[in-house]
Amino acid sequence: MLDSAVRFSALALVLVVAAALLPPAAWAADSARPAASAAAAAPATETPAAEGDFFGNTPIADEELVHTPPPTPVWMSVGAPIALFMFFIRLC
Numbered sequence: 319m320l321d322s323a324v325r326f327s328a329l330a331l332v333l334v335v336a337a338a339l340l341p342p343a344a345w346a347a348d349s350a351r352p353a354a355s356a357a358a359a360a361p362a363t364e365t366p367a368a369e370g371d372f373f374g375n376t377p378i379a380d381e382e383l384v385h386t387p388p389p390t391p392v393w394m395s396v397g398a399p400i401a402l403f404m405f406f407i408r409l410c
Contacts, residue, residue, distance in 0.1 A: 327407050331400065338396050 327404075330407070331403070335396075335400065338399065
């Protein structure tokens, strides 16, 4: 009996880790396809040269910068869900 419980816990842990390691792009692959095909079908009105040099050394104004929050640490995004899952398995 204990052997089957250990096997089930190990299998569940492997599935949780595999789901956590999948990139978010793989989850939303179906929703990204129509947007990409619509963008490809639309004609380009401006050329990239008209917008400026993308790799240039010109400074960028602070108002034009996009500030993003720092990424969550690995222990919060992967370790905490695994620990919570194992805690609930231990309760059973």
